[in-house]
Amino acid sequence: MQEISAMIRFATTDTRRDTGNIKWDLQGPLPFGIADMDIESPPCIVEALQQRLNHHFYGYAFMPHELRETICTYLHNMHGVSAPRSEWLHPLPGCVPAFTLVARAVCHQPEYELMVCTPVYPPMLHCHEDAHCRLLTVPYKNEHERWKFDWDAMEAAVSPNTRMFLLCNPHNPLGRVWDRDELLRLADFCERHNLILCSDEIHCDLVLDEGLHHCSVLTLPERYQKRIVMLSAPSKTFNIAGICFTYMAVPDAELRATIRQVQGHTLPTINVFAYAASLAAYQDGWDWHARLIQALRANRRIVYDFIEQELPMLNICHMEATYLAWIDCSALGVESPHEFFLEKANVYLDNGANFGSPQCLRLNFATSPAILRQGLEAMRNAVQNHLQSAMQGT
Ligand SMILES: Cc1ncc(COP(=O)(O)O)c(C=O)c1O
Structure with a gap:
């Protein structure tokens, strides 16, 4: 284990x-895929899990009142939510099941459409399959090296059958921290077209640019809150994705009841360890x-x-947030x-094709600087060999 600073402990290639x-x-x-950090979770989580383990009773659990209150305090203090309410929160075993459930609840007719802008985190391009509805994709546009919503294209694509906009906020893989004006315009778009706005905010604590929030x-x-579903989790922030806890915040009671009714008995309850780890993390x-x-x-x-x-x-786009770099490899000509990169450099990078952009790659840079450099050097050597072979006509 490599300890770079007093508290951040990176894995080595063997760990x-x-x-x-x-x-x-x-x-x-040399794996640089999937959003999982090569960094030990904080000691407070490890201690909380050890303590829970030592209890020797691991039966059915409900979301502790203290965790509900802690999340409300966190949403208020960290993200400026003015008066979050404990009853808005609903625990689920993952963010992907959560937005899939919302899609099933909202887009419940085969002719209904779910709108999502691309490129985007792959499961967002598939949840319509579980909902048995249509998928409507609209590409983001790159304006002066910054990714933006293409409002004209969205207006052109939306129809009376469109029921939901699924947002990734901050955005995986583009690394954008959507600003207030953009979100107000999106909420206005959803209001005018009567869409539910489901915002996956799992990366919300990973804003890297100073001055951005x-x-x-x-x-x-x-006035927008009746159409809003917010999903978040401690899993990316504290590197506990395998512990499987997400929460859904739905201010509108009717929408909340609909979603819970559609969930029925299809998902497991959350386990005792997830609650213990999440409480320690947020506190x-x-x-x-x-x-x-x-x-x-x-x-x-x-x-x-x-x-x-x-x-x-x-060509790399600026990552305002997340530990995932989005790299356009079009100029490579492969x-x-x-x-x-998998064949020539032994480097695994997430395939942009799955996100809607086949010439792009996503690189997870939440690893030790040594492993990161090793991967980048292997990539450079592969590209150099490729260019040399191309020049020699082989
Ligand atoms: C935007 C986004 N949503 C959801 C997830 C996964 O969530 P979960 O593991 O809780 O299903 C990820 C994982 O990378 C993600 O990037």
């Missing part, structure tokens, strides 16, 4: 192998979190500098950049 981890056991020698849909004016994890942000900023710098100096044909 996570043979532990049943998707990233390290299924993605080859996550804007939750729960901070939008009161005591914030010093660790401040160090995490510093470490992620430093890694973002490594990625930017390396690509600028050594891989200038790759059919599948994902296959190219």
Whole structure:
């Protein structure tokens, strides 16, 4: 285990192998896929889990009142939600099941449409399959190196059958922290077309740019709240995705009841460990979190500098948030950049095709600086060999 700062402990290349981890056991020698950090969770979580484990009784659990209150305090203090209410919150085992459930509740006729802008986190492009409705995709547009909503295209695409807009906020993979004006305009769009606005805010505590702040849909004016569903979790912030806890915040009682009714008995209750870990994270994890942000900023710098100096044909967009870099490899001239780097560099990068952009890759830079450099160097060597072969006509 490599300890870079007093509190941030990075895994080495051996730490996570043979532990049943998707990233390290299924993605080859140098894995930079799936949003899972090579960083130990904060000690407060480990201690809380150990304490819970020592109890020796692991029966059915309900979401503790203290956790509900703690999340409300956190939403207020950290994200400026003026008066979050405990009863808005509904626990679920994951954000993907959560937005899939909302899609099923809202888009419940085959002719209904779910709108999502692309590229985007892949399961958002598939939840309409569970809902048995149609998917309406509208590409984001790149304006002066910054990704924006394409309002004209959205207006052109929306129809009376459209029922829901699914937002990723902050955005995975584009790294945008949507600002208040953008969200107000989106809420206005949803109001005019009578859409539910479901905002997945799982990356909300991972804003890297100083001066930028996550804007939750729960901070939008009161009149929009009846059409809002906000999803969040401690899983990305504190690296506990395998612990499986998400919460859904639905201010409108009727919408909340509809979603819960559609959920029925299809999902398991949350386990005792998830509640213990989440409570510890939101109560005591914030010093660790401040160090995490510093470490992620430093890694973002490594990625930017390396690509600028050594891989200038790759085009990287600025990541305002998240530890996921979105890289356009069009200039490389290969059919599948994902296959190219896997075969020629042993580097696994998430395939942009799954996000709606086949020439792009997503690189998870939440790993030790040493592993990050190793991966980037392997990528550079593969590109150099490729360019040399191309020049020699082989
Ligand atoms: C935007 C977004 N939503 C949801 C998830 C996964 O959520 P869960 O593991 O809670 O289903 C991820 C994981 O990377 C994500 O990036």
